[in-house]
Amino acid sequence: MRSLTTPPAVVTAGASMFADSLTAQGVEVSAVRWQPPAGDAGSLATVMGDPRRRAANASALEAMLGAQAHLVDVQPAAEALGLERGQLLHAGPPVSWDQASGPMRGALVGALLLEGLADSPEAAERALAHGDVTWEPCHSRGAVGPMAGVVSPSMWVFCLRDEAHHATSWCSLNEGLGKVLRYGAYGVEVIERLHWMSEVLGPLLQRAVRAAEPVDVRAIISQMVQMGDEGHNRNRAGTLMFLREVLPAMIDSGLPTSDVAEAVRFVSGNDHFFLNLVMPACKLSCAAAADIPGSTVVTAMARNGTDFGITTSGTGDTWFTAPANTPEGLFLGGYGPQDANPDIGDSAITETAGIGGLSMATAPAIVRFVGGSVPDALATTQRMYDITVGENPAFAIPILEFRGAPTGIDVTSVVRSGVLPQINTGMAGRVAGTGQVGAGLVTPPMGCFTQALDALAAAVPPA
Amino acid sequence: MRSLTTPPAVVTAGASMFADSLTAQGVEVSAVRWQPPAGDAGSLATVMGDPRRRAANASALEAMLGAQAHLVDVQPAAEALGLERGQLLHAGPPVSWDQASGPMRGALVGALLLEGLADSPEAAERALAHGDVTWEPCHSRGAVGPMAGVVSPSMWVFCLRDEAHHATSWCSLNEGLGKVLRYGAYGVEVIERLHWMSEVLGPLLQRAVRAAEPVDVRAIISQMVQMGDEGHNRNRAGTLMFLREVLPAMIDSGLPTSDVAEAVRFVSGNDHFFLNLVMPACKLSCAAAADIPGSTVVTAMARNGTDFGITTSGTGDTWFTAPANTPEGLFLGGYGPQDANPDIGDSAITETAGIGGLSMATAPAIVRFVGGSVPDALATTQRMYDITVGENPAFAIPILEFRGAPTGIDVTSVVRSGVLPQINTGMAGRVAGTGQVGAGLVTPPMGCFTQALDALAAAVPPA
Numbered sequence: 051m052r053s054l055t056t057p058p059a060v061v062t063a064g065a066s067m068f069a070d071s072l073t074a075q076g077v078e079v080s081a082v083r084w085q086p087p088a089g090d091a092g093s094l095a096t097v098m099g100d101p102r103r104r105a106a107n108a109s110a111l112e113a114m115l116g117a118q119a120h121l122v123d124v125q126p127a128a129e130a131l132g133l134e135r136g137q138l139l140h141a142g143p144p145v146s147w148d149q150a151s152g153p154m155r156g157a158l159v160g161a162l163l164l165e166g167l168a169d170s171p172e173a174a175e176r177a178l179a180h181g182d183v184t185w186e187p188c189h190s191r192g193a194v195g196p197m198a199g200v201v202s203p204s205m206w207v208f209c210l211r212d213e214a215h216h217a218t219s220w221c222s223l224n225e226g227l228g229k230v231l232r233y234g235a236y237g238v239e240v241i242e243r244l245h246w247m248s249e250v251l252g253p254l255l256q257r258a259v260r261a262a263e264p265v266d267v268r269a270i271i272s273q274m275v276q277m278g279d280e281g282h283n284r285n286r287a288g289t290l291m292f293l294r295e296v297l298p299a300m301i302d303s304g305l306p307t308s309d310v311a312e313a314v315r316f317v318s319g320n321d322h323f324f325l326n327l328v329m330p331a332c333k334l335s336c337a338a339a340a341d342i343p344g345s346t347v348v349t350a351m352a353r354n355g356t357d358f359g360i361t362t363s364g365t366g367d368t369w370f371t372a373p374a375n376t377p378e379g380l381f382l383g384g385y386g387p388q389d390a391n392p393d394i395g396d397s398a399i400t401e402t403a404g405i406g407g408l409s410m411a412t413a414p415a416i417v418r419f420v421g422g423s424v425p426d427a428l429a430t431t432q433r434m435y436d437i438t439v440g441e442n443p444a445f446a447i448p449i450l451e452f453r454g455a456p457t458g459i460d461v462t463s464v465v466r467s468g469v470l471p472q473i474n475t476g477m478a479g480r481v482a483g484t485g486q487v488g489a490g491l492v493t494p495p496m497g498c499f500t501q502a503l504d505a506l507a508a509a510v511p512p513a
Numbered sequence: 514m515r516s517l518t519t520p521p522a523v524v525t526a527g528a529s530m531f532a533d534s535l536t537a538q539g540v541e542v543s544a545v546r547w548q549p550p551a552g553d554a555g556s557l558a559t560v561m562g563d564p565r566r567r568a569a570n571a572s573a574l575e576a577m578l579g580a581q582a583h584l585v586d587v588q589p590a591a592e593a594l595g596l597e598r599g600q601l602l603h604a605g606p607p608v609s610w611d612q613a614s615g616p617m618r619g620a621l622v623g624a625l626l627l628e629g630l631a632d633s634p635e636a637a638e639r640a641l642a643h644g645d646v647t648w649e650p651c652h653s654r655g656a657v658g659p660m661a662g663v664v665s666p667s668m669w670v671f672c673l674r675d676e677a678h679h680a681t682s683w684c685s686l687n688e689g690l691g692k693v694l695r696y697g698a699y700g701v702e703v704i705e706r707l708h709w710m711s712e713v714l715g716p717l718l719q720r721a722v723r724a725a726e727p728v729d730v731r732a733i734i735s736q737m738v739q740m741g742d743e744g745h746n747r748n749r750a751g752t753l754m755f756l757r758e759v760l761p762a763m764i765d766s767g768l769p770t771s772d773v774a775e776a777v778r779f780v781s782g783n784d785h786f787f788l789n790l791v792m793p794a795c796k797l798s799c800a801a802a803a804d805i806p807g808s809t810v811v812t813a814m815a816r817n818g819t820d821f822g823i824t825t826s827g828t829g830d831t832w833f834t835a836p837a838n839t840p841e842g843l844f845l846g847g848y849g850p851q852d853a854n855p856d857i858g859d860s861a862i863t864e865t866a867g868i869g870g871l872s873m874a875t876a877p878a879i880v881r882f883v884g885g886s887v888p889d890a891l892a893t894t895q896r897m898y899d900i901t902v903g904e905n906p907a908f909a910i911p912i913l914e915f916r917g918a919p920t921g922i923d924v925t926s927v928v929r930s931g932v933l934p935q936i937n938t939g940m941a942g943r944v945a946g947t948g949q950v951g952a953g954l955v956t957p958p959m960g961c962f963t964q965a966l967d968a969l970a971a972a973v974p975p976a
Contacts, residue, residue, distance in 0.1 A: 273749075276741055277740045277741040278739055278741055279740075286736075286750075287741075287753070290750070290756075290757060293757070294756070294781040297760070297777050297781065298777055298778050301764060301770050301774040301777060302774050307765060307770065310764050311761045311764040311765050314760050318757040414911035417911075418915075423914070424911060424914045448741070448877035448878040449877050
């Protein structure tokens, strides 16, 4: 008997006991990450065996990549979305007052104060608890909202148009960081800022946008992912490029130069202003992929601060929900993990469209904001290619030699691999009225994907 | 006799014959890049043995890292630099009319047309050839100029101040790309643009800069290197951040809104506008390190289109020159390598200060503009740490896990290793009047460094 002439190569999969034992004996081991699929094996087999799936997912990807996003108008939500007095929108899947988290309650309270529907936070809470006003998801009207995502009729919204698919999406104007409504704050300064946004900023942006060529938001996103922005928690370059596009028309608007200068200071002083344009652009991309029978591509990921919900192309508007995880990351000032609310906001639409946490590799500086390390950021995006159906060449990642962003999260890949989409996110304070407490990393609960898989399986026609 | 139990590890150095032969036989070889030092062995031994060198270079690095750069004013060159009628500045070391390249001649011609010192290009050439006007390097007055770098009295310049070292530096306003004076073009549109810059843009920027707090140019550079700009051939994020800083004061300037809107369009439409602020900021950093006896750190790299020149800390203002190389890279429109002029401009001050080509790793998208590959860009910066005395933590490169830019090129390291500083640069057309033909990569001639080494050796006090 002859011994091996080269050292043996050992590859292990699954539970680590065997690999650990070999490593302890000084043997080099290549461990393959593998775990049993998370969901019902029968559902997975049914969906994987669906002969429509491959073509349906290819169509979904093609639709996502082909979506356009031009900023065509800025309007009050009452006009743009037909919101009536006493109607509100919010982030994530539907949620009742009883189930609503602190920041969601805080934002709803603030909206009632802004609209003059209550004259104190206490009165607002009573009105909300008694059902005097109604609220529904932004997504139910084709809109999106960051964090609590609360939109009331007098708030102004961006109107983005996808002419390729004859679709429109909307998003509120970004208020800045810290004590702001979307993080659940509703103090005097919050409401005053919102009044100024409705009275000065909105009308000025409307005039500028209407006077100039529609801003190609998707083209700006293409550039920003080459400038260290991943479009969810870093929007610095995007904000500056957007400002550059609308500036000349703002200056030429004929409105008082002091208002123009104040608006420019406000926009340029808020690195996240462009997030509220990235989000509806991503919504248009995801909406274009909706309602393709047999497609297992995720078309929305959204959180209301209590539950995380997803929708898929093959299952229409149905939300598959599970309790939201709480992000882990870096905290502002004296805040810590005990202050963080569970994951909240429609902003995970950025990840659904392939940027944000899925494209962390293009924004290595993000780790200073959300935690983690630069190699983690690169590894994360590499891993995301395992759970997506394709790549978006329009969002090319320079450090990955211009590989396109991983795009089109596939429910079957998530369930089979156990790899969950990576989300970069802001963290709201748990207690209503607090505001932002930090930023960090989070994943959706697997339950959303296993439920979606079961529904996709149920929708597969008998062979 | 027993054979080895593990495969042999072969390391080779120097000429590749042995390594090639082993590789051909299927043996794995680790080749160490090594070559005999380029310069005079005696000079190298003398300078390396100089007991002052280590501390002198540490002082030079400390000065470079401690330099500030605030934009404190915008003025006509006549006022700021005391340039009189008939006096011009240019890029690089001194150059005579006979020796001047096409783009240098073209820019000098344009300056005479702008100043009304000639009424035709032919008359301007005659005046220049007959010595009716004088020209000297920008560096001789503490200024810098990109490409031909020609400055005439009526052109406006940025004035940047380093309060830490009580120093000032200046640079012209960037004209944009294509047919522009600094690339040697002098057509009607070039001269008209320069008139507009002197009559509208300069005064407007002056009013805005004087009205606001001094813009911290170094802080913007810190941010831009986290946003895909290396500060020489990519200044997109820097330009937008600069615009953001001066915008409110421009809008509030009281000047006609049509002029303000036009200026904003001009600045924001030119991704290189901020280069002319990066350069004097880098000049201030390098100037702070000047005149330290025994220091082998390079304090300027500059090209006049004919010769490449360097200065070092230990040898004062003396230029060490050699014929400039011609960049290799990507060409505009129908231009090709035969159209490119040898390397030109003071913009290699960016590399002298640690950014530009030395920090290519932070700008992987630059390869689409200057050629090369993304792995090349990373490897280039890694290699530059071998020839620099330190790192600049203020210019942290995210993809290298926030390692500081390689800073302070050491003449002895360049000569010993044969590794030359990497420069990213624009390419001017060889023929006067052409303008830009491309952008690419280039290195200085080794002769500059071996001459500097000899001079440094001559200045070492006897033991």
